[in-house]
Amino acid sequence: MTANVDNARVAQKHQRMQYARVNMCKHKKGDRPMEASSTTGPSRRQRVRDATLRELISVSREILTTQGVEALTIRAVAREMGMTPPGVYRYFDSHRALLDAVILAILDELTEFVAAAVAEVDEADTAGRLVTASRALRRWGVEHPREFHLSLVVSPPEEENPTVRRARAQVGRLFGEIFAGAWRDYGSASPAPWPREPRIEPLAERLVRILEITMPSTAAAAAFTRCWMRLYGMVCLESLGLPRIVGDEEGDLFEAELAELSRTLGLPEAALRTGR
Known part of the structure; x- marks a missing residue:
């Protein structure tokens, strides 16, 4: 969980620091980790992933602000994002990890x-x-x-x-x-x-x-x-x-x-x- 939160924080600050290789969630066995070019910065896939991560945190915070922490669930975030709950879990491996990312922001x-x-x-x-x-x-x-x-x-x-x-x-x-x-x-x-x-x-x-x-x-x-x-x-x-x-x-x-x-x-x- 700590790794997820650390990487979420990196994405939040992406405009103020250079990208390093970022792995947001645990890889399934056999998966290849996403890598960024050492000379040209993050790959397009990584940039899209980071943008989605930032949007997930922003949407989560909006739910928190307007509805309260009790309403801030994986299902609610997925609904607002037009995603499925399993899709959100690709970015945060637990509800606690999502809350921690919001807290860090x-x-x-x-x-x-x-x-x-x-x-x-x-x-x-x-x-x-x-x-x-x-x-x-x-x-x-x-x-x-x-x-x-x-x-x-x-x-x-x-x-x-x-x-x-x-x-x-x-x-x-x-x-x-x-x-x-x-x-x-x-x-x-x-x-x-x-x-x-x-x-x-x-x-x-x-x-x-x-x-x-x-x-x-x-x-x-x-x-x-x-x-x-x-x-x-x-x-x-x-x-x-x-x-x-x-x-x-x-x-x-x-x-x-x-x-x-x-x-x-x-x-x-x-x-x-x-x-x-």
Whole structure:
């Protein structure tokens, strides 16, 4: 299954990287693997296959967005594509593999959305970049609630394949790198944002290890863990529509949380006006 998902991700990014030989599904005994010319790129057959794969993922995402994850079945995708279910299984050897490919496409889009928003802020403005990244995450999550819920809220870690696990970590990794820059400029020069809490430190060490990032200090790692969990948690709640129950349609609760964390970290007040 992991091989299928990896290859699906390659096809999603085909315009940004050169093709390599791609095998999307397990070959039956005696089948010859499809090969691409090393000098002219992928064969016509491979290009058609990759285009179909991208369309399968796009159709699957449309079903997810309009009907919900319960409606996202192999049979439903086949019907929308004008294919038979066995035809879809030529591209994904299981329903789980199809879901994983959709999740990878969603996570790539989310990460690129946040990164593009941050790129609009001067690199020297580390506080503004952190605030911008936080708001971009919320905006995407609110605008794509079903995609956010599938890709970053559901699926226990033990059910993830390694490729999806790494993709989920890339969102937190991006925030971690931005947070580390803001901490070096502001957090380390301010009083400790929270009293040292020994129970948090091993959790922070584990999070940093999972995300494969480097924090300037143990205090920075602990502060990042607290901030990430609170902001990410707020976006999860908004993706589920819970704040709207009390009339929060504009993200007021999120903004209040972001403002409090900014003050706690010693970020300048002007950072909260970044991009507004």
